[in-house]
Amino acid sequence: MTAVGTERRVIRVVVNGVPYEREVEARLLLSDFLRHELGLTGTHVGCEHGVCGACTVLFDGEPVRSCLFLAVQADGHAIETVEGLAPSESELHPLQLAFWEKHGLQCGYCTPGMLMVLKAFLAEHPNPTEEEIREAISGNLCRCTGYQNIVEAALSAAQLMRQS
Numbered sequence: 110m111t112a113v114g115t116e117r118r119v120i121r122v123v124v125n126g127v128p129y130e131r132e133v134e135a136r137l138l139l140s141d142f143l144r145h146e147l148g149l150t151g152t153h154v155g156c157e158h159g160v161c162g163a164c165t166v167l168f169d170g171e172p173v174r175s176c177l178f179l180a181v182q183a184d185g186h187a188i189e190t191v192e193g194l195a196p197s198e199s200e201l202h203p204l205q206l207a208f209w210e211k212h213g214l215q216c217g218y219c220t221p222g223m224l225m226v227l228k229a230f231l232a233e234h235p236n237p238t239e240e241e242i243r244e245a246i247s248g249n250l251c252r253c254t255g256y257q258n259i260v261e262a263a264l265s266a267a268q269l270m271r272q273s
Contacts, residue, residue, distance in 0.1 A: 125193025162249030
C-alpha cells in the first residue's frame, strides 16, 4: 500500500522536439515537471490557479495553462515551451524579435506565456486586427506594459511571419 500522493508513473513526452521519459509522481503539475524535472525555467508560475497565463505552453499546438495540467496528462503528447520558440541559438522567432523591437516587455514575467499564446494565435490568424490580438491575449495578465506595446509587437510579428 502506498501513501496518498506518492504514486509514481512513467511518462513519455516530446518537449521542444526532444523526447523524454521520466518517472514522476502522479500529482506533479506539468509546470513543475517542465521547470524542475527538465530545467526549462522559461515557463513561469504566477497564480497557480490558471488565471494569469504566465505558465502557458503549447500542448499539441494548443495553448494550455501548465499549472492546471498534471504531468501524467502529457504522456504521449508534444509540449512546446518558450525555450523551443527560436529556430536556433543564433536566430530569434519573429515574435521574439518583434517583442524586442517594439518594447513588448518590461519585467518579462508574463512574456513567455504571451509569446506562446501569440504563436498559436498567429498560426491561425496570420493577418490579425488589433482587436483580435487583444482578445487573444485577454487571458494573459501583464501588470507592467498596459498591453499597447505587446499588441504592436504582435502586429509586427504577424507582418514578419507573412513575409517569410
